[in-house]
Amino acid sequence: MLRVITFLRELAGLWRAYVHSYSFQAKPTLCRMCVLQARANKLTSLAGVAISSHEHSGQKRKREEKKKKRFNEYFFLKTDKSQGEPAKVAKRDPFADSGENVLLVQQLRDQITKLHSLVAQKEAAMLEKDKKIATLQADLMSAERKHREKVEQLLKEKDEAIQMVIERQRQANKQVKK
Structure with a gap:
């Protein structure tokens, strides 16, 4: 209040x-x-x-x-x-424990700098892992694309081979009928 x-x-x-x-x-x-x-x-x-x-x-x-x-x-x-009695106000010297406060502040600052460096290291590691993941995903996508192209090529060659066999069969049937 x-x-x-x-x-x-x-x-x-x-x-x-x-x-x-x-x-x-x-x-x-x-x-x-x-x-x-x-x-x-x-x-x-x-x-x-x-x-x-x-x-x-x-x-x-x-x-x-x-x-x-x-x-x-x-x-x-x-x-x-x-309360019926006056409030007691503690009389303290504000500079009595300033040495302790300075030491505590310095320790906290050191801890903050350590944590900042740790965060920076972890962020760098995460960035490196993200790059590696992106590279592996790109490799996977290109491998899948090559596989699809190869499957399509094999299906096309199979269809051509079947058409050639059917054409030979027709020619053989024509020769037999003659």
Whole structure:
């Protein structure tokens, strides 16, 4: 549920970053990420749009206060009503196990590269087998075609031989009748 709420808040923030009013504006505007990146690079203008070097402190302070208020309302007031005691948030140093994470990420990357190479080898073997199958099928088809042609030739020769025998028989019968 928290992810959905966070997503909707981010989506609303992106909407506000692009659309400041519903009417068309004559001057170009930049998205929040472009402005932040330009500030980080210490640029005074980007794509013809002037960029201030800092946020208005009043707006920033109000935004931070709203954020804290929402956070406290969501987590502490909700848990007070449902459980009767405040939720305990684990305080962890995010960089405490970064060495383990780096090692795990490296192991996973190595495993991925090994699997990619294995897949490439198997695909090459399959391609080679497909070529061999295609060659054998072509050989089989040509052998079958040659066999059919030979059978047709033999049948034709047999018919000619039978016709010759019949013709000789007729001539022999004519000579006997004379």
